[in-house]
Amino acid sequence: MSGADTFQDARSLYQDIILDRGRNPRHMHRLDPFDARAQGENPMCGDQIEVRLGFTSDGRVADAAFEGRGCAISLASADLMADVVRGRTRAELHALAAAFGTLARTGDAPLADAALDALRPLSGVSEYPSRVKCATLPWNALLAALDAGPGGA
Amino acid sequence: MNAESKLSMLAPAFDVERVRRDFPILSQSVHGKKLVFLDSAASAQKPRAVIDAMTHAMETQYANVHRGLHWMSERTSDAYEGVRDKVAGLLNAPSREEIVFTGSSTGAINLVAHSYGRGILKPGQAVVVSEMEHHANIVPWQMLRDAHGIELRVLPITEAGELEMAALPGLLADGRVGLVAVTHMSNVLGTYNPVSRIAQLAHEAGALLLVDGSQAVVHRAVDVQALGADFYVFTGHKLYGPTGIGVLWARMALLDAMPPFMGGGDMISSVSFERSSWAKPPSKFEAGTPAILEAIGLGAAIDYVQAIGMDAISAHEAELTDHALSRLSAIEGLQVIGRAQDRGGVVSFTLEGAHAHDVATLLDRNGIAVRAGQHCAEPLIRRLGLTSTTRASFGIYTTREEIDFLADTLVRVKGFFQ
The missing domain is CATH 3.40.640.10 (Type I PLP-dependent aspartate aminotransferase-like (Major domain))
Structure with missing residues (x-):
């Protein structure tokens, strides 16, 4: 019996894409130069994720990357987030972050946006109330970075 | 009957199964699994008498x-x-x-x-x-x-x-x-x-x-x-x-x-x-x-x-701790945190490739309650060069079988994240 089979009921949380992104994040590196950065921190578990953003001249996100330490959920969430933020305005990202927060807490969110669909593998976290903050940690850092300049928040 | 056997009748050997019957909550299930409560250091369960x-x-x-x-x-x-x-x-x-x-x-x-x-x-x-x-x-x-x-x-x-x-x-x-x-x-x-x-x-x-x-x-x-x-x-x-x-x-x-x-x-x-x-x-x-x-x-x-006796309790927990240290240390990639000579029934550890919170979530799905994180001791965790650990802690009602189940489940958790 393989390890994965014996945790069948945890697979709603740990879908393949989550395990894969948690193990091998695509966007976990230091973005330099950058236009804004902020640190997200989860004091209960000690996890820290720093998000760095680059902007286009018209204020859209040109690039996003993160560094830090976290669990499979927070790293996968940061990685999927970095996938979807490119080309987005600040206003769009605020709306997306709010919708993702609802998705994480309730398992669904009413926002017609393909980006949200890309984040749906994380909806299983809604069945694990103590893990919701793992999924939202990078988004909180993103919002802080959008509000902060290069000095960071 | 001599005095010694009278005494042993008055003070029966520590019987963990009898102790467990005094704690109503231990018959509860979690996620359809038998509760294995290894978080007594955070807060212990209550006996019927209390x-x-x-x-x-x-x-x-x-x-x-x-x-x-x-x-x-x-x-x-x-x-x-x-x-x-x-x-x-x-x-x-x-x-x-x-x-x-x-x-x-x-x-x-x-x-x-x-x-x-x-x-x-x-x-x-x-x-x-x-x-x-x-x-x-x-x-x-x-x-x-x-x-x-x-x-x-x-x-x-x-x-x-x-x-x-x-x-x-x-x-x-x-x-x-x-x-x-x-x-x-x-x-x-x-x-x-x-x-x-x-x-x-x-x-x-x-x-x-x-x-x-x-x-x-x-x-x-x-x-x-x-x-x-x-x-x-x-x-x-x-x-x-x-x-x-x-x-x-x-x-x-x-x-x-x-x-x-x-x-x-x-x-x-x-x-x-x-x-x-x-x-x-x-x-x-x-x-x-x-x-x-x-x-x-x-x-x-x-x-x-x-009534049970602090000496009987500490002997029971010392045996459990020794057993846990030997079972957990045998798991490849598991590192027990702290190697003190004189220690009580608390074992913290890290598992290679698996974050403490992910470990705790999967253990919980098997009915095993542990604590994960910094345990309200952030300076210590930082001093150890860690961000979090998983902690199993033992009480009067903890059994060897529960520790074996923890160890076996941790091996599977490790497989899950590999």
Whole structure:
């Protein structure tokens, strides 16, 4: 019996894409130069994720990357987030972050946006109330970075 | 029948299955799996005797204490004050009047930090804490430092997770230390600290010793006189009692000299608008209606563990801890945190390739409750070069089979994340 089979009921949380992104994040590196950065921190578990953003001249996100330490959920969430933020305005990202927060807490969110669909593998976290903050940690850092300049928040 | 066999009949060998039947919650299921509760260091489960004592009081014998000139109040006062005797017995305190009820260990330490800290310690003096303290034994002293000009000094730990005792004389050398505040047993490393030796060194340097017994009092017999401590604190809910009740023991001369912490009813001998005078200890430190039912529950918990015997409990837990250390250490990629010679029933570990929170979530799905994170000891976790650990902690009701199940499940957790 393989390890994965014996945790069948945890697979709603740990879908393949989550395990894969948690193990091998695509966007976990230091973005330099950058236009804004902020640190997200989860004091209960000690996890820290720093998000760095680059902007286009018209204020859209040109690039996003993160560094830090976290669990499979927070790293996968940061990685999927970095996938979807490119080309987005600040206003769009605020709306997306709010919708993702609802998705994480309730398992669904009413926002017609393909980006949200890309984040749906994380909806299983809604069945694990103590893990919701793992999924939202990078988004909180993103919002802080959008509000902060290069000095960071 | 000879005396020895009579004795063995009176004091039967520790029977964990019998103990488990005393804890109703242990028959509960979690996610359809049998509950395996390995988080007693955070808060222990409650035996029927504690539940019944509190319910019985509410159903048959309850009123406010120390106030009513009526039967119910007198009986409730007797029950409440009776617990003071039980606590004095548990700690081998010289006097029942040295037992102050608080809301928790945290409440007791804050009482000392405010009353002794601001009332007796002078700006410019220092308090020593260790690197392995729970936040409850760090933050009150930081607040005292910032409010009262007290220096905070930190006694480091060794790589094995024991106190760096060789560094203590140096910290005490300038004679400015008024108090050393250390845990009796680490809630992360399981380490038992050499409290008697610390007391001796502290006293030689003119300092007092506060011992945080939150973990230790659960696992071993404690004798505050033999330890040479000046303050000893613990909490009820880790000792199979209810939440909301903690204990401060302090030498009477200290309690006499210390100003009150909180003002209100019960802590005064007389009040006028011009001035009030204080009641004698312990009442001086018990302002307001106390946690009457919780104290009664704590009394039942003390009776319960003493009927089993602290020596039997510590022998059972020592065996469990040895078993856990050998089973867990055998798992490739699992690192036990802390290698103290003298340790209690708490085992923290990291698992390669799996974050503590992911480990805890998967264990939970198998019915196993553990704690994951920084365990309210952030400076210690940082000192160890970690961000979080998973912690399994054992109680009176923990079995070898549960530890085997933990170890087997951890092997599967590791496979899941590989």
